[in-house]
Amino acid sequence: MFKAVLADSRIWKNVIDSISTLVEEGVFIADPSGIRLRAMDPSRVAMVDMELPKAAFESYDCAQEMPIGVNFDDMKNIMKRTGSNEKLELEKLDEEARLKIRFKGKSSRTFSLPLLDLGKEELSAPRISFNATLKIPANTLMEAIKDAEVVSDFVKITAEDNQMKIAASGDRGEVDVVITKESGELLSVEQKEGAHALYSLTYLSKMMAASSLSEIAVLMFSTDMPMRLDFNPSSGGKIVYYLAPRMEAE
Protein backbone atom coordinates (compact mmCIF):
# COMPACT_ATOMS: atom_id res chain seq x y z
CA MET A 1 0.00 0.00 0.00
CA PHE A 2 0.90 3.64 -0.45
CA LYS A 3 0.12 6.45 1.98
CA ALA A 4 1.62 9.93 1.95
CA VAL A 5 0.81 13.14 3.80
CA LEU A 6 1.73 16.62 2.58
CA ALA A 7 1.65 19.44 5.12
CA ASP A 8 0.25 21.85 2.51
CA SER A 9 -2.27 20.48 0.00
CA ARG A 10 -1.57 23.37 -2.38
CA ILE A 11 1.83 21.89 -3.23
CA TRP A 12 0.11 18.89 -4.75
CA LYS A 13 -2.40 21.15 -6.47
CA ASN A 14 0.47 23.05 -8.09
CA VAL A 15 2.24 19.83 -9.05
CA ILE A 16 -0.93 18.59 -10.74
CA ASP A 17 -1.37 21.93 -12.55
CA SER A 18 2.24 21.72 -13.75
CA ILE A 19 1.64 18.27 -15.23
CA SER A 20 -1.90 18.69 -16.55
CA THR A 21 -0.81 21.71 -18.57
CA LEU A 22 0.92 19.25 -20.94
CA VAL A 23 -0.65 15.82 -20.56
CA GLU A 24 -4.11 14.39 -20.07
CA GLU A 25 -3.06 11.26 -18.26
CA GLY A 26 0.04 9.57 -16.98
CA VAL A 27 1.44 7.12 -14.50
CA PHE A 28 2.93 8.18 -11.19
CA ILE A 29 5.42 5.68 -9.88
CA ALA A 30 5.42 5.56 -6.11
CA ASP A 31 8.30 3.69 -4.50
CA PRO A 32 10.04 3.77 -1.11
CA SER A 33 12.06 6.86 -2.13
CA GLY A 34 9.17 9.04 -3.34
CA ILE A 35 6.80 9.74 -6.25
CA ARG A 36 7.86 10.44 -9.83
CA LEU A 37 6.27 10.85 -13.22
CA ARG A 38 7.57 11.38 -16.72
CA ALA A 39 5.18 12.05 -19.56
CA MET A 40 5.22 13.40 -23.09
CA ASP A 41 2.57 15.78 -24.44
CA PRO A 42 0.28 14.28 -27.13
CA SER A 43 2.23 15.90 -29.97
CA ARG A 44 5.60 14.70 -28.57
CA VAL A 45 7.05 18.20 -28.64
CA ALA A 46 7.36 18.63 -24.88
CA MET A 47 7.89 16.46 -21.83
CA VAL A 48 7.38 16.87 -18.11
CA ASP A 49 9.61 15.13 -15.57
CA MET A 50 8.39 15.41 -12.00
CA GLU A 51 9.78 14.15 -8.72
CA LEU A 52 8.60 14.57 -5.16
CA PRO A 53 10.97 12.76 -2.78
CA LYS A 54 9.95 11.16 0.49
CA ALA A 55 11.53 14.12 2.33
CA ALA A 56 8.99 16.53 0.82
CA PHE A 57 6.21 14.75 2.70
CA GLU A 58 5.22 15.02 6.32
CA SER A 59 4.91 11.28 6.39
CA TYR A 60 5.46 8.77 3.62
CA ASP A 61 4.81 5.09 3.53
CA CYS A 62 5.33 2.90 0.45
CA ALA A 63 6.86 -0.55 0.78
CA GLN A 64 7.22 -1.39 -2.89
CA GLU A 65 6.97 0.20 -6.31
CA MET A 66 3.42 0.97 -7.35
CA PRO A 67 2.10 2.49 -10.61
CA ILE A 68 -0.72 5.02 -10.15
CA GLY A 69 -2.35 5.82 -13.52
CA VAL A 70 -4.23 9.10 -13.42
CA ASN A 71 -6.53 11.17 -15.59
CA PHE A 72 -5.23 14.67 -14.90
CA ASP A 73 -8.42 16.53 -15.78
CA ASP A 74 -10.23 14.57 -13.10
CA MET A 75 -7.46 14.99 -10.56
CA LYS A 76 -7.18 18.69 -11.33
CA ASN A 77 -10.90 19.16 -10.67
CA ILE A 78 -10.55 17.42 -7.32
CA MET A 79 -7.52 19.52 -6.37
CA LYS A 80 -9.43 22.72 -7.24
CA ARG A 81 -11.57 21.95 -4.21
CA THR A 82 -8.77 22.38 -1.71
CA GLY A 83 -8.32 25.59 0.27
CA SER A 84 -5.54 27.05 2.34
CA ASN A 85 -4.49 25.48 5.65
CA GLU A 86 -5.34 21.99 4.56
CA LYS A 87 -3.21 18.91 4.79
CA LEU A 88 -3.34 16.38 1.99
CA GLU A 89 -3.40 12.64 2.42
CA LEU A 90 -2.94 10.34 -0.57
CA GLU A 91 -3.72 6.69 -0.10
CA LYS A 92 -3.89 3.64 -2.34
CA LEU A 93 -4.48 0.12 -1.13
CA ASP A 94 -2.77 -2.68 -3.06
CA GLU A 95 -5.92 -4.35 -4.29
CA GLU A 96 -7.87 -1.17 -5.11
CA ALA A 97 -7.81 0.60 -8.46
CA ARG A 98 -8.61 3.88 -6.71
CA LEU A 99 -6.66 6.68 -5.13
CA LYS A 100 -8.05 8.26 -1.97
CA ILE A 101 -7.41 12.00 -1.80
CA ARG A 102 -8.18 13.41 1.62
CA PHE A 103 -8.19 17.11 2.56
CA LYS A 104 -7.76 17.65 6.28
CA GLY A 105 -8.51 21.13 7.55
CA LYS A 106 -11.54 22.26 9.49
CA SER A 107 -13.21 19.12 8.27
CA SER A 108 -11.97 15.95 6.64
CA ARG A 109 -13.04 15.51 3.03
CA THR A 110 -12.20 12.37 1.08
CA PHE A 111 -12.35 11.99 -2.69
CA SER A 112 -11.89 8.62 -4.34
CA LEU A 113 -10.42 8.80 -7.86
CA PRO A 114 -10.68 5.77 -10.19
CA LEU A 115 -7.23 4.94 -11.53
CA LEU A 116 -6.28 4.06 -15.10
CA ASP A 117 -4.55 0.89 -16.15
CA LEU A 118 -1.82 2.38 -18.33
CA GLY A 119 0.84 -0.22 -17.65
CA LYS A 120 4.06 1.03 -16.14
CA GLU A 121 6.28 1.70 -19.11
CA GLU A 122 8.69 4.37 -17.95
CA LEU A 123 10.06 6.92 -20.38
CA SER A 124 13.69 7.82 -20.19
CA ALA A 125 14.75 11.46 -20.12
CA PRO A 126 16.21 12.92 -23.31
CA ARG A 127 20.01 12.89 -23.53
CA ILE A 128 21.20 16.40 -24.20
CA SER A 129 24.16 18.46 -23.10
CA PHE A 130 23.58 22.17 -22.69
CA ASN A 131 25.88 25.03 -23.59
CA ALA A 132 24.05 27.73 -21.68
CA THR A 133 22.42 27.73 -18.24
CA LEU A 134 20.43 30.79 -17.22
CA LYS A 135 18.85 31.37 -13.83
CA ILE A 136 16.09 33.96 -13.83
CA PRO A 137 13.03 34.91 -11.77
CA ALA A 138 10.08 32.90 -13.11
CA ASN A 139 8.07 36.09 -13.23
CA THR A 140 10.60 37.83 -15.51
CA LEU A 141 10.49 34.89 -17.90
CA MET A 142 6.70 34.88 -17.83
CA GLU A 143 6.52 38.60 -18.70
CA ALA A 144 8.98 38.13 -21.59
CA ILE A 145 6.84 35.27 -22.94
CA LYS A 146 3.71 37.43 -22.69
CA ASP A 147 5.52 40.24 -24.54
CA ALA A 148 6.50 37.86 -27.34
CA GLU A 149 2.96 36.47 -27.60
CA VAL A 150 1.76 39.91 -28.65
CA VAL A 151 3.53 39.59 -32.01
CA SER A 152 4.25 35.91 -32.72
CA ASP A 153 3.67 32.22 -32.03
CA PHE A 154 7.33 31.48 -31.45
CA VAL A 155 10.34 33.10 -29.91
CA LYS A 156 14.09 33.23 -30.43
CA ILE A 157 16.10 32.85 -27.25
CA THR A 158 19.75 33.90 -27.34
CA ALA A 159 22.43 33.65 -24.69
CA GLU A 160 25.62 35.56 -25.42
CA ASP A 161 28.02 37.90 -23.65
CA ASN A 162 26.45 37.02 -20.32
CA GLN A 163 23.05 38.31 -21.25
CA MET A 164 19.79 36.75 -22.33
CA LYS A 165 17.72 37.95 -25.25
CA ILE A 166 14.18 36.96 -26.03
CA ALA A 167 13.03 38.14 -29.44
CA ALA A 168 9.96 37.57 -31.54
CA SER A 169 8.79 38.89 -34.87
CA GLY A 170 5.79 38.35 -37.06
CA ASP A 171 3.18 40.11 -39.18
CA ARG A 172 1.98 41.79 -36.00
CA GLY A 173 5.33 43.46 -35.28
CA GLU A 174 8.55 42.78 -33.45
CA VAL A 175 9.69 42.69 -29.86
CA ASP A 176 13.06 42.41 -28.12
CA VAL A 177 13.52 41.68 -24.43
CA VAL A 178 17.01 41.92 -22.96
CA ILE A 179 17.73 40.52 -19.51
CA THR A 180 21.11 41.37 -18.04
CA LYS A 181 23.11 40.55 -14.93
CA GLU A 182 23.58 44.23 -14.21
CA SER A 183 19.84 44.78 -13.83
CA GLY A 184 19.79 41.98 -11.31
CA GLU A 185 17.22 40.00 -13.25
CA LEU A 186 19.66 37.48 -14.66
CA LEU A 187 20.58 35.72 -11.42
CA SER A 188 23.34 33.64 -12.90
CA VAL A 189 24.61 32.61 -16.29
CA GLU A 190 27.01 29.88 -17.28
CA GLN A 191 27.83 29.41 -20.89
CA LYS A 192 30.40 27.39 -22.79
CA GLU A 193 29.56 29.23 -26.01
CA GLY A 194 26.85 31.43 -27.48
CA ALA A 195 23.51 29.71 -28.00
CA HIS A 196 20.36 30.58 -29.91
CA ALA A 197 17.22 28.61 -30.72
CA LEU A 198 13.56 29.01 -31.59
CA TYR A 199 10.79 27.70 -29.35
CA SER A 200 7.01 27.60 -29.61
CA LEU A 201 5.27 30.10 -27.35
CA THR A 202 2.24 27.85 -26.99
CA TYR A 203 4.35 25.32 -25.12
CA LEU A 204 6.48 27.84 -23.24
CA SER A 205 3.46 29.57 -21.77
CA LYS A 206 1.97 26.20 -20.76
CA MET A 207 5.21 25.31 -19.01
CA MET A 208 5.02 28.48 -16.93
CA ALA A 209 2.26 26.76 -14.93
CA ALA A 210 5.05 25.48 -12.68
CA SER A 211 5.98 29.03 -11.66
CA SER A 212 3.45 28.57 -8.84
CA LEU A 213 5.91 26.08 -7.33
CA SER A 214 9.10 28.08 -7.57
CA GLU A 215 9.94 31.75 -8.00
CA ILE A 216 13.09 30.89 -9.88
CA ALA A 217 13.40 29.14 -13.22
CA VAL A 218 16.56 27.56 -14.59
CA LEU A 219 16.69 27.54 -18.37
CA MET A 220 19.22 25.35 -20.19
CA PHE A 221 19.71 25.14 -23.94
CA SER A 222 22.11 24.95 -26.88
CA THR A 223 21.85 26.15 -30.45
CA ASP A 224 18.91 24.47 -32.21
CA MET A 225 18.58 21.93 -29.41
CA PRO A 226 15.76 21.21 -26.97
CA MET A 227 15.37 23.48 -23.97
CA ARG A 228 15.26 22.24 -20.42
CA LEU A 229 13.35 24.36 -17.93
CA ASP A 230 13.66 23.52 -14.22
CA PHE A 231 11.52 24.58 -11.31
CA ASN A 232 12.78 23.50 -7.89
CA PRO A 233 10.19 24.04 -5.15
CA SER A 234 11.68 25.05 -1.81
CA SER A 235 9.63 22.27 -0.21
CA GLY A 236 11.69 19.72 -2.16
CA GLY A 237 11.34 17.88 -5.44
CA LYS A 238 11.46 19.15 -9.01
CA ILE A 239 9.43 19.91 -12.08
CA VAL A 240 11.53 19.70 -15.24
CA TYR A 241 10.24 20.41 -18.73
CA TYR A 242 11.88 19.58 -22.03
CA LEU A 243 10.80 21.41 -25.18
CA ALA A 244 11.92 20.52 -28.71
CA PRO A 245 13.07 23.49 -30.82
CA ARG A 246 11.51 24.88 -33.93
CA MET A 247 13.83 24.84 -36.89
CA GLU A 248 14.80 28.14 -38.52
CA ALA A 249 12.89 28.85 -41.74
CA GLU A 250 14.67 27.53 -44.82
Add this chain to the structure above:
Amino acid sequence: MGVNLRDLVTPVAVSLEELKGKVVAIDGYNALYQFLAIIRQPDGTPLKDSRGRITSHLSGIFYRTANLLEAGVKPVYVFDGKPPELKTKEIEKRIEVKERAAVEYKAALERGDMVAARKAAQATSKLTGEMVGQAKDVLVALGVPWIQAPSEGEAQATFMTKKGDAWATVSQDYDSLLFGAPRLIRNLTISGRRKLPNKPVYIDIEPEIVRLEDVLLELKITRDQLIDIGILLGTDFNPDGFKGIGPKKALKAIEEFGSLKAALEQKKVEADPTLDVEAIRDIFLNPKTTDDYRLEWGGINGNAVKEILCGSFDFSPERIEAALHRIEKETKELKKQSSLEKWF
Protein backbone atom coordinates in the same frame (compact mmCIF):
# COMPACT_ATOMS: atom_id res chain seq x y z
CA MET B 1 -14.29 -9.24 -37.87
CA GLY B 2 -13.40 -7.99 -34.44
CA VAL B 3 -15.47 -7.99 -31.27
CA ASN B 4 -18.82 -6.25 -31.51
CA LEU B 5 -19.20 -3.98 -28.50
CA ARG B 6 -21.37 -1.45 -30.35
CA ASP B 7 -24.39 -1.98 -28.09
CA LEU B 8 -22.37 -1.60 -24.90
CA VAL B 9 -20.48 1.63 -25.53
CA THR B 10 -21.50 5.27 -25.85
CA PRO B 11 -19.28 7.07 -28.34
CA VAL B 12 -18.86 10.85 -28.30
CA ALA B 13 -18.36 12.88 -31.49
CA VAL B 14 -14.87 14.29 -31.96
CA SER B 15 -13.84 16.90 -34.53
CA LEU B 16 -10.58 17.04 -36.47
CA GLU B 17 -9.91 20.43 -34.83
CA GLU B 18 -9.85 18.73 -31.43
CA LEU B 19 -7.18 16.37 -32.74
CA LYS B 20 -4.89 19.12 -34.01
CA GLY B 21 -1.29 18.52 -32.96
CA LYS B 22 -2.07 15.08 -31.54
CA VAL B 23 -0.48 11.79 -32.54
CA VAL B 24 -2.96 9.08 -33.55
CA ALA B 25 -1.93 5.43 -34.04
CA ILE B 26 -3.96 4.02 -36.93
CA ASP B 27 -4.59 0.30 -37.40
CA GLY B 28 -3.15 0.17 -40.94
CA TYR B 29 -4.77 -3.05 -42.21
CA ASN B 30 -8.12 -1.95 -40.84
CA ALA B 31 -7.85 1.39 -42.67
CA LEU B 32 -6.74 -0.21 -45.96
CA TYR B 33 -9.62 -2.72 -45.83
CA GLN B 34 -12.04 0.16 -45.24
CA PHE B 35 -10.66 1.96 -48.29
CA LEU B 36 -10.96 -1.17 -50.42
CA ALA B 37 -14.55 -1.71 -49.29
CA ILE B 38 -15.76 1.87 -49.62
CA ILE B 39 -13.85 3.41 -52.51
CA ARG B 40 -15.75 1.76 -55.34
CA GLN B 41 -17.96 2.67 -58.25
CA PRO B 42 -21.74 2.32 -57.85
CA ASP B 43 -21.68 -1.19 -59.38
CA GLY B 44 -18.99 -2.30 -56.96
CA THR B 45 -15.97 -2.10 -59.27
CA PRO B 46 -12.94 -0.86 -57.36
CA LEU B 47 -10.76 1.97 -58.70
CA LYS B 48 -8.21 0.65 -61.19
CA ASP B 49 -5.31 2.01 -63.21
CA SER B 50 -4.90 1.54 -66.96
CA ARG B 51 -3.26 -1.84 -66.39
CA GLY B 52 -6.22 -3.08 -64.38
CA ARG B 53 -4.46 -2.89 -61.00
CA ILE B 54 -6.67 -1.93 -58.03
CA THR B 55 -5.91 1.56 -56.67
CA SER B 56 -8.73 2.10 -54.11
CA HIS B 57 -6.30 1.57 -51.22
CA LEU B 58 -3.88 4.17 -52.63
CA SER B 59 -6.62 6.72 -53.19
CA GLY B 60 -7.71 6.16 -49.59
CA ILE B 61 -4.29 6.26 -47.98
CA PHE B 62 -3.32 9.42 -49.90
CA TYR B 63 -6.47 11.55 -49.63
CA ARG B 64 -7.45 10.46 -46.12
CA THR B 65 -3.95 10.90 -44.74
CA ALA B 66 -3.80 14.29 -46.49
CA ASN B 67 -7.04 15.29 -44.72
CA LEU B 68 -5.48 14.46 -41.37
CA LEU B 69 -2.25 16.32 -42.17
CA GLU B 70 -4.23 19.34 -43.35
CA ALA B 71 -5.97 19.41 -39.97
CA GLY B 72 -2.59 19.33 -38.19
CA VAL B 73 -3.07 15.75 -36.91
CA LYS B 74 0.07 13.59 -36.66
CA PRO B 75 -0.83 10.11 -37.92
CA VAL B 76 1.27 6.96 -37.55
CA TYR B 77 0.14 3.76 -39.28
CA VAL B 78 0.67 0.41 -37.58
CA PHE B 79 0.57 -2.72 -39.77
CA ASP B 80 -0.12 -6.29 -38.65
CA GLY B 81 2.74 -8.73 -38.31
CA LYS B 82 2.33 -12.47 -37.86
CA PRO B 83 -1.16 -13.27 -36.61
CA PRO B 84 -1.50 -15.27 -33.37
CA GLU B 85 -2.14 -18.95 -34.08
CA LEU B 86 -5.56 -18.72 -32.47
CA LYS B 87 -6.59 -16.43 -35.33
CA THR B 88 -6.44 -19.22 -37.94
CA LYS B 89 -10.15 -19.96 -37.69
CA GLU B 90 -11.07 -16.30 -38.16
CA ILE B 91 -8.76 -16.01 -41.16
CA GLU B 92 -10.28 -19.14 -42.76
CA LYS B 93 -13.71 -17.72 -42.09
CA ARG B 94 -12.80 -14.43 -43.79
CA ILE B 95 -11.54 -16.29 -46.88
CA GLU B 96 -14.77 -18.24 -47.03
CA VAL B 97 -16.85 -15.05 -46.76
CA LYS B 98 -14.86 -13.53 -49.61
CA GLU B 99 -15.33 -16.55 -51.84
CA ARG B 100 -19.08 -16.56 -51.22
CA ALA B 101 -19.22 -12.81 -51.83
CA ALA B 102 -17.37 -13.19 -55.14
CA VAL B 103 -19.99 -15.70 -56.37
CA GLU B 104 -22.81 -13.43 -55.20
CA TYR B 105 -21.17 -10.42 -56.87
CA LYS B 106 -21.05 -12.17 -60.23
CA ALA B 107 -24.65 -13.34 -59.91
CA ALA B 108 -25.87 -9.86 -58.93
CA LEU B 109 -24.08 -8.28 -61.89
CA GLU B 110 -25.69 -10.82 -64.21
CA ARG B 111 -29.10 -10.00 -62.73
CA GLY B 112 -28.32 -6.31 -63.20
CA ASP B 113 -28.92 -5.69 -59.47
CA MET B 114 -26.35 -2.92 -58.81
CA VAL B 115 -27.21 -2.42 -55.15
CA ALA B 116 -26.65 -6.10 -54.36
CA ALA B 117 -23.56 -6.13 -56.58
CA ARG B 118 -21.94 -3.27 -54.71
CA LYS B 119 -22.76 -4.80 -51.36
CA ALA B 120 -21.29 -8.16 -52.38
CA ALA B 121 -18.26 -6.50 -53.98
CA GLN B 122 -17.40 -4.72 -50.73
CA ALA B 123 -17.13 -8.06 -48.99
CA THR B 124 -14.76 -9.44 -51.65
CA SER B 125 -11.98 -6.94 -50.79
CA LYS B 126 -8.62 -8.65 -50.75
CA LEU B 127 -5.56 -6.90 -49.45
CA THR B 128 -2.31 -8.32 -50.82
CA GLY B 129 1.20 -7.82 -49.47
CA GLU B 130 1.99 -5.91 -52.66
CA MET B 131 -0.86 -3.46 -52.01
CA VAL B 132 0.32 -2.92 -48.43
CA GLY B 133 3.81 -2.21 -49.78
CA GLN B 134 2.42 0.38 -52.22
CA ALA B 135 0.51 2.08 -49.40
CA LYS B 136 3.69 2.20 -47.27
CA ASP B 137 5.54 3.86 -50.19
CA VAL B 138 2.88 6.59 -50.28
CA LEU B 139 3.22 7.12 -46.52
CA VAL B 140 7.01 7.45 -46.79
CA ALA B 141 6.59 10.04 -49.57
CA LEU B 142 4.13 11.93 -47.35
CA GLY B 143 6.68 11.91 -44.51
CA VAL B 144 4.27 9.93 -42.33
CA PRO B 145 5.76 7.18 -40.12
CA TRP B 146 4.58 3.55 -40.27
CA ILE B 147 5.40 0.77 -37.88
CA GLN B 148 5.53 -2.98 -38.38
CA ALA B 149 3.83 -4.66 -35.42
CA PRO B 150 5.29 -7.98 -34.26
CA SER B 151 1.77 -9.42 -34.23
CA GLU B 152 -1.61 -7.67 -34.07
CA GLY B 153 -1.55 -4.05 -35.30
CA GLU B 154 -4.23 -3.01 -32.83
CA ALA B 155 -2.19 -4.40 -29.93
CA GLN B 156 0.87 -2.41 -31.02
CA ALA B 157 -1.16 0.79 -31.60
CA THR B 158 -2.71 0.35 -28.16
CA PHE B 159 0.70 -0.24 -26.54
CA MET B 160 1.77 3.12 -27.98
CA THR B 161 -1.40 4.84 -26.76
CA LYS B 162 -1.02 3.43 -23.26
CA LYS B 163 2.60 4.53 -23.21
CA GLY B 164 1.55 8.06 -24.14
CA ASP B 165 3.38 7.97 -27.49
CA ALA B 166 0.01 8.31 -29.22
CA TRP B 167 -3.10 10.06 -27.97
CA ALA B 168 -5.55 7.50 -29.32
CA THR B 169 -5.82 4.25 -31.24
CA VAL B 170 -7.73 4.49 -34.53
CA SER B 171 -9.73 1.54 -35.84
CA GLN B 172 -13.26 0.59 -36.82
CA ASP B 173 -13.08 -2.47 -34.56
CA TYR B 174 -13.49 -2.36 -30.81
CA ASP B 175 -10.73 -4.88 -30.04
CA SER B 176 -8.26 -2.18 -28.98
CA LEU B 177 -10.50 -1.55 -25.94
CA LEU B 178 -9.88 -5.16 -24.91
CA PHE B 179 -6.15 -4.56 -25.40
CA GLY B 180 -6.60 -1.62 -22.98
CA ALA B 181 -6.56 1.46 -25.26
CA PRO B 182 -7.53 4.50 -23.13
CA ARG B 183 -9.09 6.06 -26.23
CA LEU B 184 -10.41 4.55 -29.43
CA ILE B 185 -11.32 6.77 -32.37
CA ARG B 186 -13.67 5.32 -34.99
CA ASN B 187 -14.61 6.69 -38.42
CA LEU B 188 -11.49 8.87 -38.54
CA THR B 189 -10.17 7.64 -41.87
CA ILE B 190 -13.62 7.26 -43.44
CA SER B 191 -15.32 10.44 -42.31
CA GLY B 192 -17.41 12.34 -44.83
CA ARG B 193 -20.48 11.50 -46.85
CA ARG B 194 -21.15 7.84 -47.23
CA LYS B 195 -23.95 5.92 -48.86
CA LEU B 196 -25.96 3.73 -46.55
CA PRO B 197 -25.62 0.08 -47.47
CA ASN B 198 -28.47 -1.11 -49.64
CA LYS B 199 -30.21 2.26 -49.72
CA PRO B 200 -29.78 5.23 -52.04
CA VAL B 201 -29.39 7.44 -48.95
CA TYR B 202 -26.29 9.40 -47.97
CA ILE B 203 -25.31 10.12 -44.38
CA ASP B 204 -22.44 12.07 -42.86
CA ILE B 205 -19.97 9.87 -41.05
CA GLU B 206 -18.36 11.76 -38.19
CA PRO B 207 -15.33 10.64 -36.21
CA GLU B 208 -16.26 9.44 -32.75
CA ILE B 209 -14.29 8.62 -29.65
CA VAL B 210 -14.81 5.83 -27.13
CA ARG B 211 -13.01 6.20 -23.82
CA LEU B 212 -12.22 2.96 -22.04
CA GLU B 213 -12.55 4.66 -18.65
CA ASP B 214 -16.10 5.77 -19.51
CA VAL B 215 -17.06 2.31 -20.80
CA LEU B 216 -15.85 0.63 -17.61
CA LEU B 217 -17.53 3.23 -15.37
CA GLU B 218 -20.79 3.05 -17.27
CA LEU B 219 -20.95 -0.75 -17.24
CA LYS B 220 -19.44 -0.89 -13.73
CA ILE B 221 -16.93 -3.54 -14.78
CA THR B 222 -13.14 -3.92 -14.92
CA ARG B 223 -11.06 -4.28 -18.08
CA ASP B 224 -10.62 -7.96 -17.22
CA GLN B 225 -14.38 -8.34 -17.22
CA LEU B 226 -14.65 -6.43 -20.50
CA ILE B 227 -12.29 -8.98 -22.05
CA ASP B 228 -14.55 -11.76 -20.73
CA ILE B 229 -17.57 -10.07 -22.29
CA GLY B 230 -15.63 -9.81 -25.55
CA ILE B 231 -14.85 -13.52 -25.50
CA LEU B 232 -18.50 -14.34 -24.81
CA LEU B 233 -19.52 -12.24 -27.83
CA GLY B 234 -16.74 -13.55 -30.04
CA THR B 235 -13.32 -12.13 -30.90
CA ASP B 236 -10.90 -12.72 -33.77
CA PHE B 237 -9.65 -15.66 -31.71
CA ASN B 238 -13.07 -17.29 -31.17
CA PRO B 239 -15.10 -15.78 -34.02
CA ASP B 240 -18.26 -17.74 -33.23
CA GLY B 241 -18.51 -16.54 -29.64
CA PHE B 242 -20.78 -18.39 -27.25
CA LYS B 243 -24.02 -19.81 -28.58
CA GLY B 244 -27.10 -17.69 -27.92
CA ILE B 245 -25.19 -14.96 -26.10
CA GLY B 246 -25.57 -11.34 -27.17
CA PRO B 247 -24.35 -8.13 -25.51
CA LYS B 248 -27.08 -8.01 -22.84
CA LYS B 249 -26.70 -11.64 -21.78
CA ALA B 250 -22.90 -11.37 -21.79
CA LEU B 251 -22.96 -8.33 -19.50
CA LYS B 252 -25.50 -9.98 -17.23
CA ALA B 253 -23.44 -13.16 -16.92
CA ILE B 254 -20.33 -11.18 -15.95
CA GLU B 255 -22.29 -9.00 -13.50
CA GLU B 256 -23.75 -12.10 -11.90
CA PHE B 257 -20.69 -14.35 -11.71
CA GLY B 258 -17.86 -11.85 -11.74
CA SER B 259 -15.86 -13.59 -14.42
CA LEU B 260 -16.18 -15.86 -17.41
CA LYS B 261 -14.19 -18.49 -15.52
CA ALA B 262 -16.71 -18.50 -12.66
CA ALA B 263 -19.66 -18.59 -15.07
CA LEU B 264 -18.09 -21.59 -16.84
CA GLU B 265 -17.36 -23.39 -13.57
CA GLN B 266 -20.94 -22.97 -12.45
CA LYS B 267 -22.06 -24.16 -15.89
CA LYS B 268 -24.05 -20.97 -16.46
CA VAL B 269 -22.58 -20.61 -19.93
CA GLU B 270 -21.49 -23.40 -22.16
CA ALA B 271 -18.23 -23.28 -24.06
CA ASP B 272 -17.13 -25.21 -27.10
CA PRO B 273 -14.82 -27.84 -25.47
CA THR B 274 -11.93 -26.88 -27.78
CA LEU B 275 -12.04 -23.24 -26.60
CA ASP B 276 -9.04 -22.13 -24.55
CA VAL B 277 -10.41 -19.08 -22.73
CA GLU B 278 -7.18 -18.39 -20.83
CA ALA B 279 -5.10 -18.38 -24.03
CA ILE B 280 -7.43 -15.78 -25.57
CA ARG B 281 -7.38 -13.67 -22.43
CA ASP B 282 -3.60 -13.84 -22.53
CA ILE B 283 -3.49 -12.39 -26.07
CA PHE B 284 -5.42 -9.32 -24.87
CA LEU B 285 -3.56 -8.98 -21.56
CA ASN B 286 -0.01 -9.75 -22.75
CA PRO B 287 0.13 -9.10 -26.49
CA LYS B 288 3.35 -9.11 -28.48
CA THR B 289 4.49 -5.52 -28.95
CA THR B 290 7.71 -3.65 -29.62
CA ASP B 291 9.15 -0.33 -28.46
CA ASP B 292 11.62 -0.33 -31.35
CA TYR B 293 10.13 2.52 -33.36
CA ARG B 294 10.62 6.20 -34.09
CA LEU B 295 7.88 8.73 -34.59
CA GLU B 296 9.03 11.46 -36.91
CA TRP B 297 7.09 13.45 -39.43
CA GLY B 298 9.69 14.23 -42.01
CA GLY B 299 7.92 16.68 -44.29
CA ILE B 300 6.50 15.84 -47.65
CA ASN B 301 8.25 14.79 -50.84
CA GLY B 302 5.74 15.98 -53.45
CA ASN B 303 7.71 14.60 -56.39
CA ALA B 304 7.87 11.14 -54.85
CA VAL B 305 4.10 11.24 -54.21
CA LYS B 306 3.45 12.20 -57.85
CA GLU B 307 5.89 9.61 -59.14
CA ILE B 308 4.05 6.82 -57.33
CA LEU B 309 0.46 7.94 -57.79
CA CYS B 310 0.57 9.67 -61.19
CA GLY B 311 3.62 7.97 -62.68
CA SER B 312 2.84 4.37 -61.74
CA PHE B 313 -0.90 4.33 -61.06
CA ASP B 314 -2.47 6.91 -63.42
CA PHE B 315 -3.88 9.28 -60.78
CA SER B 316 -4.78 12.72 -62.16
CA PRO B 317 -1.75 15.01 -61.62
CA GLU B 318 -4.07 18.05 -61.20
CA ARG B 319 -5.99 16.46 -58.35
CA ILE B 320 -2.87 15.16 -56.60
CA GLU B 321 -1.19 18.54 -56.90
CA ALA B 322 -4.25 20.33 -55.53
CA ALA B 323 -4.23 18.01 -52.52
CA LEU B 324 -0.48 18.46 -52.00
CA HIS B 325 -0.97 22.20 -52.14
CA ARG B 326 -3.71 21.99 -49.50
CA ILE B 327 -1.42 20.28 -47.00
CA GLU B 328 1.71 22.29 -47.79
CA LYS B 329 1.32 24.77 -44.96
CA GLU B 330 0.65 22.23 -42.22
CA THR B 331 3.34 19.77 -43.32
CA LYS B 332 5.90 22.59 -43.43
CA GLU B 333 4.82 23.49 -39.90
CA LEU B 334 5.16 19.85 -38.84
CA LYS B 335 8.68 19.79 -40.20
CA LYS B 336 9.62 23.08 -38.53
CA GLN B 337 8.45 22.09 -35.08
CA SER B 338 10.69 19.15 -34.23
CA SER B 339 9.59 16.50 -31.76
CA LEU B 340 11.72 15.38 -28.82
CA GLU B 341 12.14 11.98 -30.54
CA LYS B 342 15.62 12.70 -31.90
CA TRP B 343 17.09 13.29 -28.47
CA PHE B 344 16.49 9.95 -26.79
